[in-house]
Amino acid sequence: MAHLSGRRVNLQLLRQLGRKEFSSCFEEINGTICIGWCDDALRDALNLIVDMPYLQEINVIKMFVAEKGAIVPNIAPNVVFITKPNLDSIQLICEVILRTKENDRSSDHVKYHLMFVPRRCFLCEERLKEMGVFETVKDRIYECAIDFYPLDNDFFSMELPECFREYCLEDDTSSLFVAARGLNCLQNMFGTIPRVYGKGKAAELVFQYMARMRGETSTGNAAISEVTPVFDNLLLIDRSVDLLSLLPTQLTYEGLLDETVRIRSTAAKFPATIFKSEDRQTQQPLSETIEMKKIFLSSADPMYIETRDKDYRLVGPHLVKKLDTIKETYQKHKQKDTSMAELKLFTSNLPHLIAEKENVSKHTAIATLLKDKSQTMDFKEQIRQEQNLLFMDSSIIGSSGPVDLDKSNPFVETSIAKQEPITKVLRLICLQSVLNNGLKQKVLDFYKREIIQTYGYQYLTTLLNLEKAGLIGSPTARTMPSIKKTLKLIDMEFDFRSPNDIIFSVFDGYAPLSVRLGQFIRTPGWRSIEEILKVLPGPKIDERQEVPTALRKKLEDPTVASTFMNADNPQLTLVFFIGGVTFAEVSAFRCLSANDENGAEFVVGTTAVVNGNSFIEALMDDYSHAFDTTELTSYSQKSQRKR
Incomplete structure (x- = not known):
């Protein structure tokens, strides 16, 4: 994590402060520890503060996922559940503890601990009481006040x-x-x-x-x-x-990566096959499950520093030039007139050159993945439509013709008819609404009706949430044109190869x-x-x-x-x-x-x-268990036994 201290502000201090806060919660725990997670995102975030070697120093010997149907491994006298102040997570932890007590009598000696990150929550403690678990953990509830996670040196x-x-x-x-x-x-x-x-x-x-x-x-x-x-x-x-800057597709290397594979706590998962040679890919047996490889993306990677803020279309040529430079260095030292001093210097730099070549190859594979995505007709049309909306007062014309912000967008209508992902549809509707300071009631009602009839009534609350958040709504004073002009938000003559700004x-x-x-x-x-x-x-x-x-x-x-x-x-x-x-x-x-x-x-x-998708998804209500009859069936079976 040395890269965190490479600027005027030493963000390594945030990591040190987080470690101190985390370890203070474990000071009173005697004996070995088993950690239970019920939130992958929280685990990835805390990995920026405390890695596995550090956890081993504070007597952590195993970690497990507290998921539905799980039982606590009986290998340590202390079990620490780490969670955000979230009722669903608390419900899951309670179920795991109760199931473990019911199925494993030898676990009676285990002490259960509960760590809230970043704050304790009264409602969560009330849920513990409702589930009959509060007495089990009441003297061992901690607040781990880790407020910030350093993602990079800036x-x-x-x-x-x-x-x-x-x-x-x-x-x-x-x-x-x-x-x-x-x-x-x-x-x-x-x-x-x-x-x-x-x-x-x-x-x-x-x-x-x-x-x-x-x-x-x-x-x-x-x-x-x-x-x-x-x-x-x-x-x-x-x-x-x-809200406007959330909605267009990000076109930097790092931004498009996030749109494509989702970067979470400086790491992203890619299909492992993209990093293999073509020969190895053809030899690999077909499998239903795709092996994923986790890649860390931060300023600890020199090549990522050079490419992350570039337009994604400029990354490929940049990597090709870098690879050519490395090849020239190799070829130069194959010449017969190379002196012993030069050869010695080359040998000492060889590990660095090999690592650099592997790094360039890794980013070339990732850039190829983005290139394949960007060359699809869906992606090109999506970008074209976003440009039409952003530049609606210019002469830019897409395949569907000029965009009139006061009318329903034909591309959106087509996307709904094709049942494209709901986030893609909502993102374009929100972009049109924000740029136009609201939609005419007739247009807004049309979009709502089409979405509900095509995707289902469960999205009615999502539409209401988007309205409350200001992403869609009825027309207000049209201020966006003056904002764009005064703050110079639009460059009509933009060229990604040589931008003016x-x-x-x-x-x-x-x-x-x-x-x-x-x-x-x-x-x-x-x-x-x-x-x-x-x-x-x-x-x-x-x-x-x-x-x-x-x-x-x-x-x-x-x-x-x-x-x-x-x-x-x-x-x-x-x-x-x-x-x-x-x-x-x-x-x-x-x-x-x-x-x-x-x-x-x-x-x-x-x-x-x-990004635009994750932001809209966070405003959606989860109805995945709305029609889950498992609990009703269980209740019915218990009632029959009583009779």
Whole structure:
């Protein structure tokens, strides 16, 4: 994890803090430990903090999946269930404990522990009481307050994809409280951030929670707050402010990978066959199950640093050039006139060259997978339709003709008739609605009717959720054209081979609104876009945080202040997304940081990494067990036995 400390902000400290918090929960546990997981996503996230060698140091000897029908392995005197504060997970844990007690009498000596990440939950403890399990664990319930997981040296996440749904649909602000707690903890490590900007209701709530917590603990943390600030600005962005940037297909290498295979906690799974030679693929016997290979994707991989923020169409040629360079190095040292000194140097570099060649081959296989996807007619038509919607006031014409945002989209109608994936259909409808500041009632009713009749009545609540979230709805004041023009969100003459502004490349001619908000903090300032900020949803934040008097005097010293503004030390802004961020937006911020003309550098934090599909899926209600008659059958059999 050395790559986490490669920038001005050492995010390795977040990992160390998380380890300390995690290990503190195990201090009072005597004997060997068996860990039970019921959430793969949480396990992957915690793997960024505590790996298997570290777990073995704290006496963990086995891990198992707490799934339906599972029984706790009877190999350790302590069993620790690690879970998010989720009722479904608690229900599952209770069932596993009760089933183990019923089927394995030798497990009576086992002590059960329950660890909540990142916070305890009263409702979950009430469920434990309802299930008759609370007495079993009541003295062994822990809160593991790991708020942030470092994903890279300029990017961290809370890994809470349910955050937007909770605060937007369910009026549950508990994740916002955790975000505020984490940001205050970050300020304890890196100094009080002098200037705070923000936009949106959730951003205002997080800032209020931060101020309240600082007020409550100001005395205890007086010494810590003397740390000289590393960050100059904090920008809090409520995802509701910029729903538009979630919906188009991401066209960076990293973004399209996430759209295709879903990157989760810096790792993605690929079919193992794509990394094998053609001869080995043909020799491999046919199997019903596809072997998957897990690949880690972060700045620990030098080739990934070079390619992740590029347009996916430029990655292939870049890898070919890299491979040609490696081949030239090999060929050069096969010549007869090679001296012994050169040969010795080549031999010492040989392990590095071999590793580099294997790495390039790995990314070539992944890039080929993306190329195959991008060459399908479905993908091309999807991108074309998104471009038509984004550039609806330009002369771009797709195969279906110009798009009229006030009418139903023929491509959407065709997709519904073909029963394309529901997320694909909803994504295009939401894109049309957001760009048009709502849909005419006739068009909205038509889309709803077509979806319900084609996909089923279970999606009625999904449509209602999308309305409440602001993704679809009736027409409001048409402000999007002025927003696009003032913030320069569209480049009509965009060419991915030589873009005028690099941040347009992440969405093929569209610059994310959220990134423009961050860019305008430095130059020309938020005062220049005051009118636009008024039409964007939610309140605006522009506050100065109080810093200790001694530190304030130090920062007001011209000789000290100049160090924050010179070219070698550009203004550093922490941008925190509440509700999720896409990899494309992160890439755009990286491009701004790399551009010396901006005089600004960015670190991005978020509640979760999302894309258009995963964001919409989080707003869907789960009806997978709505018609499950298992419990009814079980109840009927018990009733018959009693008779």
